[in-house]
Amino acid sequence: MSALMWGQGKGKGVAGPALFSLPLSFDHFVLPRMLRRPVRILARLGEGEFQPPRFSAAIMSAVLIASSGAYGAYLGGHADGIVQSITARTGFAVDQVKVVGNRQTSEIDILDRLELDGWTSLIGFDAEAARERIATLPWIEVAAVRKVYPHTLEVRVEERQAFALWQQGSDLSVIEKDGAVIAPFSGGKQVLLPLLIGAGAPAKAPEFLAKIEKYPDLATRIRGYVRVGDRRWDLKLDNGITVKLPEDGEDQALAELVGMDHDKGLLSRDIAAVDMRLSDRLVVQLTPEAATQREAALNEKPKMLKRKPETKI
Secondary structure, eight states: OTTTEETTTOOTTOOOOEETTEEOOOTTEEOOHHHHHHHHHHHHHHTTOOOOOTTHHHHHHHHHHHHHHHHHHHHHTOHHHHHHHHHIIIIIBOOEEEEESOSSSOHHHHHHHHTOOSOOBTTTOOHHHHHHHHTTSTTEEEEEEEEETTTEEEEEEEEOOOOEEEEETTEEEEEOTTSOEEEEOOOGGGGGSOEEESTTHHHHHHHHHHHHTTOHHHHTTEEEEEEETTTEEEEEETTSOEEEOOSSOHHHHHHHHHHHHHHHOGGGSSEEEEEOOSTTOOEEEEOHHHHHHHHHHHHHHHHHHHHSOOOOO
8 A cells, every 4th residue: 555655654855656757746645446556567667677478569569450450441331341251251151041921022032132142241241221122122011031040041021912903004013902003913823813994993993892702603704894984894704795884883783784694694695795874774785796697687587578478368
């Protein structure tokens, strides 16, 4: 304690403690406990009493160079690259990727969003940034990226649910039930989706298609749902017949249509259209061939009557 009590018990003219030959004379001053040992070592070093370990200068120089290099890399924005390079070559390079939950999205597109270069370290890999990039893919609704040490990435995705195809002019898109466009039509199993045509069709389609589902036999024959003037629907059937439904009373019109087809085979005849827009009547339009045949038959009927021999009494 006497060595740390500077100026105590000393008479006038007695030299006080010195650090590197610099006099320190603070009367009645005691250093804090945490500083006593470092100051004592520095004082001994200044008086030549302390001998540093061998190679301490070389070690200190190496530490200084390394710290300077690390600080320079940090300032230059290269710290992440250095960490990636070192850890990738010590057994943490990503060499396996597991993708789960994708059906419409290709694994190639997902791998492209991960931005792996063959020497990407799992330690320095930014999983959150990769998740955000994957979430920008058209079909992806939810994405999660997880690191599985030492060298595996696991990607789990949930995709948006396709409801129908929507045609506007020459554009054909896959849409969700709320009408949001998912992606352009790309073929495959998407051809099995209901085809909606015309402006306003996506907004009205969920309710209308629920009505059609009550008549499975009719539903399987419909190839297109055309929204006309955003007021009513036309049904395009697989044999080319167009059914023009009324603006109001869709449920009753559908029930009558199915009933007439069941009883009289209406939708299997050689006709072009069934017009149900008028509440008090049903109009059937013949195909050009059927109209020609019907006209010929009507023209032939008077001739047949004239040729019929008169009956003598």
